[in-house]
Amino acid sequence: MTMIDAPAVNARTTSGSPPRRRRRQRRxxxxxxxxxxxxxxxxxxxxxxxxxxxxxxxxxxxxxxxxxxxxxxxxxLEAYQTIFAGSRVWQSYTASIFITAVGTAIAVSATSGIAWVIARGLAWVSRPLAIFAYIPMLFTGGLVPMYILITQILELRDSWFSVIFPLVIAPFLVFVQVSFFRATPTEILDAARIDGASELRIFFQIVLPLSKPVIAVIALFYAVTFWNEWFHALLFISEPDKFPLQLVLQNLITSVANAANLGTQAAAPVYQMRLAMTVITIGPILLAYPFAQRYFVKGLTLGASKG
Known part of the structure; x- marks a missing residue:
C-alpha cells in the first residue's frame, strides 16, 4: 500500500482545479x-x-x-476684483473669523460643562440645571430684554461679543451631549476615582478625549451658526468696520446702493457682486465639513443611543 504525501495531493489538487469565482452579492x-x-x-x-x-x-x-x-x-472676474479691491470685505472677514472661532470655543466649553453636570445626576444640581437648559427650548425672554441686557447691563454695544453671547448655549445640543455622556462606560470613571483622580481630571483627561465625535459635531453646528449670524450684529453693531461678512452680504442684497460702498470708486456690477459675495461667504465654512465628516455620523448616532 503506497502512502501518498498529503501536502503533495493538496498542492496538485489546488493547482489543477480552476479557481472558484466569488459569487457577487445581488443588491x-x-x-x-x-x-x-x-x-x-x-x-x-x-x-x-x-x-x-x-x-x-x-x-x-x-x-x-x-x-x-x-x-x-x-x-x-470683475465682481471679485471689485469686492477685494477695498478694505470692507477683509475687515468683515476678520470679524466673522473672530466671532466664529471665539464663539465656537466658548459655546463648546459651556455646553460640555453643563451637559456633564446634568449627565452626572448630582442631587440638587443636575435637575435644576436641566430645567434651566430646557426652558429656552420652549420660550425666551424676548428681544427687548435681551437688547437691554446686552447694551445697558453688559455694555457690549459695538462689540463682537454682543453677537457671541446670545448664541453661546443651544439647549438641543446640550441634551445631545448629555445623552453621549450618559453612554460613557461607568467602569472607566469608577476606576479613575479609585485611583484617586479628581472630578476635573476625570472630565478633562478621560471624558473629553472619549467625546471627540460629539464635540466635533457640536463644534460644527456652533461654527455654522456663528458664521451665518447677522441679525444680532444688525442690532448691536453700528460701526461699519466691525460688520461681519454676513451683515455686509445682507446690506448688499437689501440695498443696491450699498454695492458700491466697498471701498472703491468705480461703479460696481450689482447682480454679479451679489452672487460673488454669496460664494465668498459660503466658501470658508464648507472647508470645515471635511475635517468633521468622520465624526459627524458617529457623534449623532452615539449621542442618541441612550436617553
Whole structure:
C-alpha cells in the first residue's frame, strides 16, 4: 500500500482545479433606490450652488439680460476684483473669523460643562440645571430684554461679543451631549476615582478625549451658526468696520446702493457682486465639513443611543 504525501495531493489538487469565482452579492432593490435617491438629492443641492458660482463669473451685462445660466457666459472676474479691491470685505472677514472661532470655543466649553453636570445626576444640581437648559427650548425672554441686557447691563454695544453671547448655549445640543455622556462606560470613571483622580481630571483627561465625535459635531453646528449670524450684529453693531461678512452680504442684497460702498470708486456690477459675495461667504465654512465628516455620523448616532 503506497502512502501518498498529503501536502503533495493538496498542492496538485489546488493547482489543477480552476479557481472558484466569488459569487457577487445581488443588491436589494431598496439599496439601489436609496443610492439613486441620495444621488438625486445631492444633485439637487449642488446644482443651485453651481449656478451661483457660474453667475458670479458671468459678465454683468449678460447677467442682467439673460439671468442665471448653467455655464458662465462672457467670463468675467470683475465682481471679485471689485469686492477685494477695498478694505470692507477683509475687515468683515476678520470679524466673522473672530466671532466664529471665539464663539465656537466658548459655546463648546459651556455646553460640555453643563451637559456633564446634568449627565452626572448630582442631587440638587443636575435637575435644576436641566430645567434651566430646557426652558429656552420652549420660550425666551424676548428681544427687548435681551437688547437691554446686552447694551445697558453688559455694555457690549459695538462689540463682537454682543453677537457671541446670545448664541453661546443651544439647549438641543446640550441634551445631545448629555445623552453621549450618559453612554460613557461607568467602569472607566469608577476606576479613575479609585485611583484617586479628581472630578476635573476625570472630565478633562478621560471624558473629553472619549467625546471627540460629539464635540466635533457640536463644534460644527456652533461654527455654522456663528458664521451665518447677522441679525444680532444688525442690532448691536453700528460701526461699519466691525460688520461681519454676513451683515455686509445682507446690506448688499437689501440695498443696491450699498454695492458700491466697498471701498472703491468705480461703479460696481450689482447682480454679479451679489452672487460673488454669496460664494465668498459660503466658501470658508464648507472647508470645515471635511475635517468633521468622520465624526459627524458617529457623534449623532452615539449621542442618541441612550436617553
Amino acid at each position: 436589494e432593490p431598496f439599496t439601489i433606490a436609496s443610492y439613486i435617491g441620495v444621488a438625486a438629492f445631492g444633485l439637487i443641492c449642488i446644482v443651485p450652488f453651481w449656478m451661483v458660482i457660474a453667475g458670479s463669473l458671468t459678465a454683468e451685462s449678460v447677467l442682467a439680460q439673460r439671468g442665471y445660466s448653467f455655464w458662465p457666459t462672457n467670463f468675467s
